[in-house]
Amino acid sequence: MADYTQNLDQPVRNALTANHENERKLTFLERLYLPEIFKGLAYTFKTMFKPDVTMRYPEERWDPPAIFRGRPVLVKDNGKERCVACGLCARACPPLAISMQASETEDEKERYPEFFEINMLRCIYCGFCEEVCPEEAIVMSKDYDLVFHSRADAIYDKERLLMPKEDLKDRLDFLKDYRNKQFGKFWNYKEDNNIHSVRNRDENWDTGLSLVDILEAKKDSVQN
Ligand code: SF4
Ligand code: SF4
Numbered sequence: 001m002a003d004y005t006q007n008l009d010q011p012v013r014n015a016l017t018a019n020h021e022n023e024r025k026l027t028f029l030e031r032l033y034l035p036e037i038f039k040g041l042a043y044t045f046k047t048m049f050k051p052d053v054t055m056r057y058p059e060e061r062w063d064p065p066a067i068f069r070g071r072p073v074l075v076k077d078n079g080k081e082r083c084v085a086c087g088l089c090a091r092a093c094p095p096l097a098i099s100m101q102a103s104e105t106e107d108e109k110e111r112y113p114e115f116f117e118i119n120m121l122r123c124i125y126c127g128f129c130e131e132v133c134p135e136e137a138i139v140m141s142k143d144y145d146l147v148f149h150s151r152a153d154a155i156y157d158k159e160r161l162l163m164p165k166e167d168l169k170d171r172l173d174f175l176k177d178y179r180n181k182q183f184g185k186f187w188n189y190k191e192d193n194n195i196h197s198v199r200n201r202d203e204n205w206d207t208g209l210s211l212v213d214i215l216e217a218k219k220d221s222v223q224n
Helices: 028-032 033-046 089-093 130-134 165-181 211-223
Strands: 072-077 096-106 109-120 138-140 160-165
Touching: 028 033, 072 165, 089 096, 089 130, 130 138, 138 165, 160 165
Parallel strands: 072 160
Antiparallel strands: 072 138, 096 109
């Protein structure tokens, strides 16, 4: 039976590393190291005059393009959240990061989230919440530097999630373009259609028309 005990006073060379036959032999100059050091310094000196490819974060900040998916935020439209607390985003969220409680409101949208929270420790920035939201009420922002001091700190409530739609213009424009390209043939997505309630269209609530009929009537009036 092999003896695996080690003699630490006289360590045996590892047989796997003792064979150096494939190792390149260094020339005399290389063995001096100085020429290689000067070559390295010359390269550093040359690079000093090339344009910077890095930023001095956080003094300099990167402004991501509209396609970038930063932390999800709730869209604030005319001082209120667009969200109607339908729960689709929470349902679609793979790591179950979203929780909310729906409640009724006198506003035309009829429902609103009494509380709305995203656990940013769970969020994987997949954008599924944005994808499924029927109201464009949750979108991916350009915010990428999140810092928490505790686990509780990482749970963003409505106050911290709400962002005015004017600050999200890039992303909302991008979504409009992207969705039109994706669904335009059979959906014809328009921000105009992104309504909260039939009452938005049927202001007097007395036409008795269905939503589709109201939209058709509006289309006809625009054409005529
Ligand atoms: S981006 Fe993805 S993980 Fe984050 S809240 Fe939305 S659905 Fe959940
Ligand atoms: S999918 Fe949109 S409207 Fe529905 S609960 Fe989520 S954010 Fe609100």
